[in-house]
Amino acid sequence: MDSQATWGEIRTDLAMETHQLLAEKSGYSVPGVESYTEEKGRTRVTRVVIQTPEAGQALGKKPGYYVTVESTALRGRDKDELEEVAQVIAEELRSFIHGFNLSDEAAALVVGLGNWNATPDALGPKVVEKILVTRHMFETSPPEKRGGLRPVCAVSPGVLGITGIETKEIVAGIVDRVKPAFLLVVDALASRSTERMGSTVQIANTGINPGSGVGNHRLGLTTESLGVPVIAIGVPTVVEARTIVHDALEQIGSLGGAPVRTRRKDVVDRVLSPFFQDLIVTPKEIDVLIDDISRALAGAINIALHPGVTADEVFRYLD
Numbered sequence: 001m002d003s004q005a006t007w008g009e010i011r012t013d014l015a016m017e018t019h020q021l022l023a024e025k026s027g028y029s030v031p032g033v034e035s036y037t038e039e040k041g042r043t044r045v046t047r048v049v050i051q052t053p054e055a056g057q058a059l060g061k062k063p064g065y066y067v068t069v070e071s072t073a074l075r076g077r078d079k080d081e082l083e084e085v086a087q088v089i090a091e092e093l094r095s096f097i098h099g100f101n102l103s104d105e106a107a108a109l110v111v112g113l114g115n116w117n118a119t120p121d122a123l124g125p126k127v128v129e130k131i132l133v134t135r136h137m138f139e140t141s142p143p144e145k146r147g148g149l150r151p152v153c154a155v156s157p158g159v160l161g162i163t164g165i166e167t168k169e170i171v172a173g174i175v176d177r178v179k180p181a182f183l184l185v186v187d188a189l190a191s192r193s194t195e196r197m198g199s200t201v202q203i204a205n206t207g208i209n210p211g212s213g214v215g216n217h218r219l220g221l222t223t224e225s226l227g228v229p230v231i232a233i234g235v236p237t238v239v240e241a242r243t244i245v246h247d248a249l250e251q252i253g254s255l256g257g258a259p260v261r262t263r264r265k266d267v268v269d270r271v272l273s274p275f276f277q278d279l280i281v282t283p284k285e286i287d288v289l290i291d292d293i294s295r296a297l298a299g300a301i302n303i304a305l306h307p308g309v310t311a312d313e314v315f316r317y318l319d
Contacts, residue, residue: 011240013189014202015048015066018059021192030058042081043071043088062222064206065099067092074235074293075198079315082292086299087311092203093231093304097182099205100229104307106181107135110154111171111221113187113208115162120237120282123290123297124186125156130298130318132306135178148308153178168219168226175226182229184301185221190280191236192243197282198289201235201297208232233301235293237286241279 012018022030029035032055037046048066050056056063069089073081097106110131112124135153157163157170175183185208191197207222207230223230283289295318302314 011190011243012192013234014068014191014196014200014236015050015059015061015204016046016068016202017192017196018061019048022059030055032056033059040088041084042073043069043085045069045088045092062206064204065096066206067096067203069201069203070196070199072199074201074296075289077288077292082296083299083311083315086296086315087303089201089203089297089300090303090311093184093233093300096203096205096231097304100182100231102181102229104148104150107151107153107179108305109174109178109180109183110152110301110305111183111185112154112156113159113167113185113221114156115159116156117162119287119290120280121159121188123188123235123237123294126290126294127186127298127301128154128156130295130302132302132309132314132317134306148306150305150307152305153180166219168221171221172226175228180228182231183221183226184231184233184305186233186297186301188237189234190238190240192239193236194239194244197236197239198286198293201233204232204234205229206232208234233297235297237290238280238282241281244281 012021016035019030019033019035032050032052034049034051035046037044039045046068048068050059050061050063050066053063069085069092071085071088073085076082110128112126112128114121114124116122116125131152131154132149133152133154134149135151137149138151155171155174157167160166163170171183187208189202191200207220207225209220219225221230221232299311299314299318302309302317303311
């Protein structure tokens with residue numbers, strides 16, 4: 001999330017993918033990286049721990065802890081299945097919060113990154129619309145009336161092209177004024193796999209670079225730059241066109257096309273050149289995907305942040 005990795009001509013924001021790609025390329029596990037996977041019902045959870053700066057440099061990622069939650073239910077329309085996945089995501093978020101030694105009363109700021117005018121990039125703002133914000137209530141209500149809620153505020157700062165202000169500058173100003181104990185930052189990402197678009201959630205304790213999903217790096221939102229812990233949450237909503245061409249050539253190569261394999265990069269460049277080198281692809285049903293995933297993510301965040309609120313109460317609130 002904090003920095004993209006590019007293997008050959010394939011770009012991805014997911015630590016799990018960069019680790020898999022490097023391991024496949026080198027033929028051995030990467031020193032300084034631990035990775036393990038577990039199944040939770042229909043949901044697969046992969047944990048990647050980048051332990052050393054050398055391993056981080058090899059993967060193009062900051063050292064830290066990355067959790068990837070995968071489930072095809074995220075691309076379905078079944079509310080019950082979406083809510084089940086949301087509860088798995090909520091459990092992982094709780095573990096991140098506890099990992100920072102934050103109490104149930106620690107104030108949180110939820111930041112929804114992205115451009116609300118561009119559907120594939122509108123995930124962050126859509127999530128923020130559904131967050132149960134409570135900070136304003138804590139200023140006027142006694143402790144016994146707070147019902148297990150945490151002080152939470154939320155903001156969608158927009159993008160540089162709309163505001164003329166770097167996102168990091170906006171968020172840093174809010175952090176300085178509001179003084180939250182930690183941030184949850186939500187953004188759209190890029191994957192190197194069409195199968196993971198809309199079906200994967202990455203959570204990391206390393207912060208995030210706004211715009212990284214389309215290769216447009218901006219000032220990072222990190223613990224180092226903001227002075228408070230930052231938990232980054234992202235969902236791949238796009239892939240590069242060259243990824244699809246690359247995968248098609250891989251399939252052809254697997255059928256015995258050795259000359260195609262050896263000239264793969266030249267073929268990709270020729271197919272996409274000169275006007276489509278940076279073409280970004282998203283599913284035609286992206287508006288439906290964004291609505292469903294934003295509901296699931298907002299539900300997970302609300303469950304994780306407010307210990308006194310049940311999952312049933314959260315999703316009734318969202319409905």
